[in-house]
Each structure stands twice: as structure tokens, then as C-alpha cells.
Amino acid sequence: MNFTYLIMAAVLFMAACTPENNQTETPPVYDSWLPLGPEELAGWEENGSSSWNEEILELPAGNNWLSSSGTYNDFQWEMEVNAPAGGAIGFRLADDNSHYWVNLDFDSASMHPSGTILEVARAKVLQNHQPDQWHKLRVEAKGTQLRVFLNDTLVSAAHDKRSLSGSIALKAGSETMRVRNQKIMLWQQKEHTPLLEDRFRADSTRQWQTFFEESLEGWDPTGDAQWDLQDGVLHGICGEQSSWLVSQASYHNFYFSTQFKIIKEDNSGIFIRKHPDTVGVSLQDAIECNIYDHNGPEHAYGTGSMVFQARSWYGMIDYDDWNTMEIFAEDDHVVVYVNGVKASEAQVEKAFNKPGQIALQAGTRVFTDNGPSDIYFKDLKIKSMD
DSSP states (O other): OOHHHHHHHHHHHHHHHSTTTOOOOOOOOBSSEEEOSHHHHTTSEEESOOEEETTEEEEOSSSOEEEOSSOBSEEEEEEEEEOTTOEEEEEEEEETTEEEEEEEOOOTTOSSOTTOBTTTBBOOOOTTOOTTSOEEEEEEEETTEEEEEETTEEEEEEEOOSOSOBEEEEEEOSSOEEEEEEEEEEEOOOOOOOOHHHHHHHOOSSOOEEOOSSOOTTEEEETTOEEEEETTEEEEEESSSOOEEEEEEEESSEEEEEEEEOOTTOEEEEEEEEOTTOSSOOTTSSEEEEEOOOSGGGSSSOTTOBTTTBBOOSSOSOTTSOEEEEEEEETTEEEEEETTEEEEEEEOOGGGSSOEEEEEEEEEOOSGGGOSEEEEEEEEEEEEOO
């Protein structure tokens, strides 16, 4: 064989084996748990310091964090965390404007309790969760759907499109953060659909149905509340017992919008999908989109929350001016916006995935020294999407 040919063949073989010319990549492993232990985290970017104590990763207090060198799209990320003074885990970290952080804060009065996806979804507060204990944390990202579980309980969920890919990270709080049994499962990325609210807002094939322009036609009062209508403004007032104004028609999938005005600490709400056969209105047969701010961030379900379903942020409304509430409902998926900001989102229970009436709660007196409570509505309209 020609010697020159042998040399050329050897050079070509070596070139093909060098990293910069190797076109073969290890394919990702889907639907199987991949451990994130000392070997796997050895290539992560580190700011500050971290250490391993047997099988426990320790991140000292301060601005100490670990960030993956690779990016992740759709995944399930699980770990046990001991963070007495808080901390956070980040995912889909692409840049300063495209990222998500899950907060760790076991103060029930915090604006961002443990499991909150910052600026996206506020977490429910679970009982008997002590900060100095180990807690199981799971984050799921599938397209635009984001969910966080704390000790196997879903505490926050939302659909958000700011980032669909990026690195993941662990960040300590003001005390050492400990992590163990960390693992991740990759899912094959699928094309995501537009957000529910974006689809319903963009739909121009359905017509708005407006109410209370001249009369209360199409609505029936319950209880002893007083309802007055002047110049398109509906005023509801009652005493200590709740009363409602209930639509005669039922709606399943819809886009609802109204403006409202209330003074701080007065109590009202917009109930959706109320069962037509029930006489009263209750949380057992309807979803309440709350209008009620009592004692700051500690209040369990403030204005914009879906009571028992999903929490909202605190301080979303102006008590001296008109505010806007929008409600989007599609099967078991419900989203509430207040003043243009997503307040809460939930996949509601099966019992609420049905057509039902809209019920406006008259202002209810909460504190006896404040006298009767008032609520004002205007520009109330609904677009059926069925």
C-alpha cells in the first residue's frame, strides 16, 4: 500500500477524533431520572463556594450559587432542601429578563412564601412546615406550563412564556442551604400553544355581551342587599350577611371583564360557574375570584385570588380609583388578571369544570365599626367562547 496514502488516512482519522471535529454528540436521555450528585455537578459554574458533606451539598450563606453549564428545556427537577433562612432555585435562566426563580421562605406572611415562582405565581402556604426541616421540592416545566410541588403538594402553577430554555441553579440565603437526593428527568420538548389569555383576547369571531347599561335585566338578587344602578354604575351594599346579584344565564368557557371600586378591607367578589340549581352562593358550588384585602400579605386569598384554588399578589389595586378584573375560563383552566397583571391561575377541580352562573357579591360588612360595605361595578361584559 502507498505510504503517502497511509499517512493521509491516519491524519484524517485523528482529525475526525478531535473534539472540535467530532460531530457525534451523546443523545439526551428522556423519561429517566438522572442523578445530580458530586460528579454531575463538578462541571457547574460556581460563584462563591460549595462543598459536599457525604451525600449533602452545602451552599454557605451569602451570594453563593451553583449554575449548570448546560441548558434544559422541558423537565422535572426534584430534590430535598434544608434552608432555614431561605434561598432559591432557578430554572430556564437565559438572561436577566428571561428566567424563573422559585423562592424558599417559610414565613406564612411573606409575599413570596416557599414554592412561589417570583413574578409569576404566588404559592399556597402549607401547614406545619418548619424552616429547619428537610422538605421535598419538585419543579416541572413543560412548554409554557410551570408547576411547583412542596412535599408532594402543588403550591403554585402558571403558564408563562418568557423563557422556554436555559440553565438551572441553586442559590443560598442568609444561612447555609443544604440539598440532597437531587435528580432531574428530561422530557422531549413539544411546540407550545399560545397562552389562554392571549388566545381569548385575540379572538374576534365572538361578540361581547354587555350588562347594566340601563337596567338589571338578566340578573336576580339574593339576600337583602340593596342594588342601585346610576349612569351605568352598579352599586351593591349589604350588612353582615352576604348577598349576590346572579346572572340568569350560565357560562362555561368565557372571557369576562369588569371595572370595580372598593375601599380597603371591605369584602366582595365575583363568583363564576355557580350551579344554577342551588339557591344560595357558596365556595362549594362556585369559584370565587376575590375582592378583599384584609391584613396585608398574610391574608390567604386577597384580591385577584381564586379562593382555595390559587393565591394572588398583595396590593394589586388602587382603593381610590377604578380597577379592572379579567377572568378567562376554558374547561378546567382559569386565569384572573387585575389591572393588566396576572393575579392567579389554576387548573380547577373537576366539579368546577361545568357551565354556571356569574354572581356578584354585594359589599359585606367585615368590621362592625366601619359600617356597611360598598362595592361598585361598571363596564361589565362577557364573551362566551363555547
